[in-house]
Amino acid sequence: MKKVYGSAAEALEGVLADGMLIAAGGFGLCGIPELLLQAIKENGAKNLTFASNNAGVDDFGIGILLHTKQVKKMISSYVGENAEFMRQYLSGELELEFNPQGTLAERMRAGGCGIPGFYTKTGVGTVIAEGKEVKEFNGEEYILEKGLFADLSIVKAWKADETGNLVFRKTARNFNPPAAMCGKVCIAEVEEIVPKGSLDPDGIHLPGIYVHRLIQGTHEKRIEQRTTRKREEA
Amino acid sequence: MAWDRNQMAARAAEELEDGMYVNLGIGIPTLVANYVGDKDITLQSENGMLGMGPFPFEGEEDPDLINAGKQTITELNRTAYFDSATSFGMIRGGKIAAAILGAMEVAENGDLANWMIPGKLVKGMGGAMDLVAGVGRVIVLMDHANKHGDSKVLRECTLPLTGKAVVDRIITNLGVLDVVEGGLRIVECADGVTEAELRAATQATIV
Numbered sequence: 280m281k282k283v284y285g286s287a288a289e290a291l292e293g294v295l296a297d298g299m300l301i302a303a304g305g306f307g308l309c310g311i312p313e314l315l316l317q318a319i320k321e322n323g324a325k326n327l328t329f330a331s332n333n334a335g336v337d338d339f340g341i342g343i344l345l346h347t348k349q350v351k352k353m354i355s356s357y358v359g360e361n362a363e364f365m366r367q368y369l370s371g372e373l374e375l376e377f378n379p380q381g382t383l384a385e386r387m388r389a390g391g392c393g394i395p396g397f398y399t400k401t402g403v404g405t406v407i408a409e410g411k412e413v414k415e416f417n418g419e420e421y422i423l424e425k426g427l428f429a430d431l432s433i434v435k436a437w438k439a440d441e442t443g444n445l446v447f448r449k450t451a452r453n454f455n456p457p458a459a460m461c462g463k464v465c466i467a468e469v470e471e472i473v474p475k476g477s478l479d480p481d482g483i484h485l486p487g488i489y490v491h492r493l494i495q496g497t498h499e500k501r502i503e504q505r506t507t508r509k510r511e512e513a
Numbered sequence: 514m515a516w517d518r519n520q521m522a523a524r525a526a527e528e529l530e531d532g533m534y535v536n537l538g539i540g541i542p543t544l545v546a547n548y549v550g551d552k553d554i555t556l557q558s559e560n561g562m563l564g565m566g567p568f569p570f571e572g573e574e575d576p577d578l579i580n581a582g583k584q585t586i587t588e589l590n591r592t593a594y595f596d597s598a599t600s601f602g603m604i605r606g607g608k609i610a611a612a613i614l615g616a617m618e619v620a621e622n623g624d625l626a627n628w629m630i631p632g633k634l635v636k637g638m639g640g641a642m643d644l645v646a647g648v649g650r651v652i653v654l655m656d657h658a659n660k661h662g663d664s665k666v667l668r669e670c671t672l673p674l675t676g677k678a679v680v681d682r683i684i685t686n687l688g689v690l691d692v693v694e695g696g697l698r699i700v701e702c703a704d705g706v707t708e709a710e711l712r713a714a715t716q717a718t719i720v
Contacts, residue, residue: 306560306561306579306583306597307560307579307583308576308583309560309576309577309579309583310577332597355637356637356638356639356640357636357637357638357639358636358637359634359636359637360583365634377635377637377638379638379639379640379641379642379643380559380597380601380638380639380640380643381559381597381598381600381601381602381604381605381640381642381643381647382601382642382643384596384597384598384600384601385598385601385602385605387598388598399605399646400605400646400647401605401642401643401646401647402642402646403646403676403677404624404674404676404677404678405642405673405674405675405676405677406673406674407638407642437577447594447596448577449562449575449577449578449588449594450558450560450561450562450577450578450579450580450594451576451577451578452561452594452595452596453560453561453596453597454596454597455596456596456598457596457597457598484596500576500577501576502574502576502579502585503579503583504579504582504583504584504585505574505585506568506569506574506584506585506586507568507569507570507571507572507573507574507585508567508568508569508570509570509571510570510571
């Protein structure tokens, strides 16, 4: 089966539709599927719900889909870097469901593993627990959180082979593996697609079984907070 | 007299023991890394890294290598990378020995509020709720009073909680307090601060 597509727009054809729940990888602007997000903008699909740790910044990442009003709802843990997000949220145009970061990651992982719910200590006694089942295990309280089952996953990796086996680079791995796992269909964008047999089978971070479509492209990889130290401090 | 930010960070660093895996929050907690000395401490960044190094030299920033505050950082010869589900698995699973975090309010029963102020811009809790629920020891490192001069060490939190009864120790510019049965116990006073001054500056019950 051919997984490699010519462009992000081609890879989205027949897959993207209005009203979908899309799980997106990335943390901040690190390891985000920037080419697929741009292609979703150009496609114009509307009423989308994104499960993504963050909502990008105003002109990059999921932020670009906020300007075009394509996003109905965000499921995120932190949205502090985005002024347009705040404007739409405060005016009631955009729904927001806060999930603690680890709960969001585990909801994606669980969804991908066929686990519809799990109990966690995270958020017990806070607003996050409101309306959720509480159960005691060994004298401690836990709340029920649900596995996340997305219609579509969009992720970014460093390298892939033609069969969809993925290798990530440094902290750009972040939410990409769990996001990839929880979608009915997963599209991965990578910096380089290499021939079968050229990746070390022991070094595959995400097996190709989770990846249905694949594109190669050039990434801007914008830095959100450039922090450095002076040489003489060394 | 009281401790300044760097003295607070240095005091917090005394909490860390050789071999610990530790998560440092944003703000003053970040400074703790400067004071670990010869101790073998591995810093976790909850986006998916153990063995976090210092900021890179100018020109060596890598967009694929950031910390939980989204700042560019470097790796060390012990660094390991993993995905965010694995990262929070080790947090929730109690593998991280301690977290040193900032706070808006702490209560005498160990309740912690550090993620939102109702009516103000809501940014989200990020990984704070997972950290306080999961790590071995939660140490709060913050100024004793807010900018209006009111105690942030309270009988009860007024802000939405990050975690219920999760804090073990509070380190402020005025001293060190432990959460114990019935309230807080003074562990030590900051340089030049008397016990009477520390008590007077604290709304919470001191036992």
